Amino acid sequence: IAENTVLTTTLAHIDASSVSRPINSTATPVIDLDAKSTSSVIALVASASVAIGVGLGGAGIGASIGVSIARNTIGGANPVDSVTPEVGAYLFDTSVTYAGAVTLDAVGGQVIGALVVAMSAAVGGGAAAGVGLSGAGVWAENTIAADVQAFIAATTTATVSAASVALSASDTSAIAAVAGSASLAAGIGTVGAAISVGVTLARNTITSDVAAFLKNVAVTVTGSLGISLVASNAASITVIAAAASVAVGGGLVGIGISGAGADAANIIRTKTNAYASGGSLTSTKTGSIAWRA
Numbered sequence: 001i002a003e004n005t006v007l008t009t010t011l012a013h014i015d016a017s018s019v020s021r022p023i024n025s026t027a028t029p030v031i032d033l034d035a036k037s038t039s040s041v042i043a044l045v046a047s048a049s050v051a052i053g054v055g056l057g058g059a060g061i062g063a064s065i066g067v068s069i070a071r072n073t074i075g076g077a078n079p080v081d082s083v084t085p086e087v088g089a090y091l092f093d094t095s096v097t098y099a100g101a102v103t104l105d106a107v108g109g110q111v112i113g114a115l116v117v118a119m120s121a122a123v124g125g126g127a128a129a130g131v132g133l134s135g136a137g138v139w140a141e142n143t144i145a146a147d148v149q150a151f152i153a154a155t156t157t158a159t160v161s162a163a164s165v166a167l168s169a170s171d172t173s174a175i176a177a178v179a180g181s182a183s184l185a186a187g188i189g190t191v192g193a194a195i196s197v198g199v200t201l202a203r204n205t206i207t208s209d210v211a212a213f214l215k216n217v218a219v220t221v222t223g224s225l226g227i228s229l230v231a232s233n234a235a236s237i238t239v240i241a242a243a244a245s246v247a248v249g250g251g252l253v254g255i256g257i258s259g260a261g262a263d264a265a266n267i268i269r270t271k272t273n274a275y276a277s278g279g280s281l282t283s284t285k286t287g288s289i290a291w292r293a
Contacts, residue, residue: 001069002045007076010037012089012104020097029100031162033089036107037146041114045070048119051134055126060189063133066120066181069140074110074173076145076207085147085209093154098162101225108148108171108208114178116140121184122196130189130251136181138200138243144173144235145207153215157279163223167212170232171270175204180242183260192251198243198260206235207269212291214276222284229274229291237266 012033021029051064075086089104096102122134150167152160185196212229221227247258274291281289 002043003071004041004043004073006039006041006074008037008039008086010035010087013092014094015092017094019094021099029098031096031098031100031102034105035087035089036109037087038109039074040111041072041074043070043072043114045116046118051122053124055128057127059129059131060124060126061131062122062124064120064122066118066136068116068118068138070114070116071141072112072114073143074112074146076143085149087146087148089150091152093158095158096160096162100162101164101166102160102162103166104150104152104168106148106150106169108146108173110144110146110173112142112144112175112177114140114142116177116179118181123186125188128189129191130187130193132185132187132194134183134185135197136183138179138181140177140179140202142175142177142204144175146173147209149209149211151211151213151215152217154217157216157218159218161220161222164221164225164227165219166225166228168230169210169212171208171210171235173206173208173235175206175237177202177204178240182244184246186248186250188250190251191253192249193255194247194249194257196245196247196258198245200241200243200262202239202241202264204237204239204265205267205269206237208233208235210270210272212274214279214281216278218280220282220284224286226283226288226290227281229276231272231274231293233270233272235268235270237268239264239266
């Protein structure tokens with residue numbers, strides 16, 4: 001059994017402040033906040049079991065079970081509070097008067113890679129009877145849950161005056177998993193009986209709220225680059241789930257019963273938004289006001 005959990009926040013922010021550099025300043029300063037998370041979990045979980053039963057004058061019975069369980073999690077329980085994103089670049093309750101650009105970038109790049117396997121073999125041999133019982137099972141669960149946000153927001157109102165304002169939030173979270181089970185049972189004797197079962201279950205989930213937004217902010221830009229809000233999401237899940245089972249019964253009476261099953265459920269549940277609400281947007285020159293999600 002392996003359980004791996006990563007709970008972190010990556011934040012670049014200014015709160016409850018006033019930031020100023022005269023608009024007529026000869027310098028071209030920049031407010032640039034960047035938050036990037038590359039949290040990762042790489043897991044290898046394997047189990048193997050072998051049983052051999054030999055009965056020289058009677059019955060031989062072999063029974064074996066191999067099980068591997070892996071749970072890998074990134075995010076999902078923010079240690080700060082229920083509002084702050086896991087990955088965030090933002091200004092909150094902060095007014096800005098600046099000669100240069102205001103650029104906020106939030107990037108989520110969490111990765112889970114997992115290989116989970118289980119193998120089992122059982123052999124029973126005897127003069128009278130041989131019985132082999134084998135079972136192999138795998139449970140692989142991988143979860144990434146991280147909000148990625150770039151924003152300027154205020155509880156009531158705030159003002160931002162700059163040459164340009166650019167907010168970008170992107171998420172490329174990825175899960176790559178291979179889960180497999182293999183079971184072999186053999187029974188050899190006058191009466192040979194074998195039962196083998198292999199089961200593989202995989203559950204993979206990515207949830208995120210990716211957003212670039214302005215809320216309760218009056219924004220005025222004086223340069224040609226204008227206002228830009230961009231949110232993008234390229235979350236992905238790649239999974240291989242397989243199960244194999246073999247049962248062999250040999251003798252005057254031979255019985256072999258085998259079953260194998262594999263099931264993979266993959267869910268990507270995300271929101272991607274770029275928006276402005278509760279404020280005003282003004283471009284005093286030829287700069288555009290654009291958003292894309």
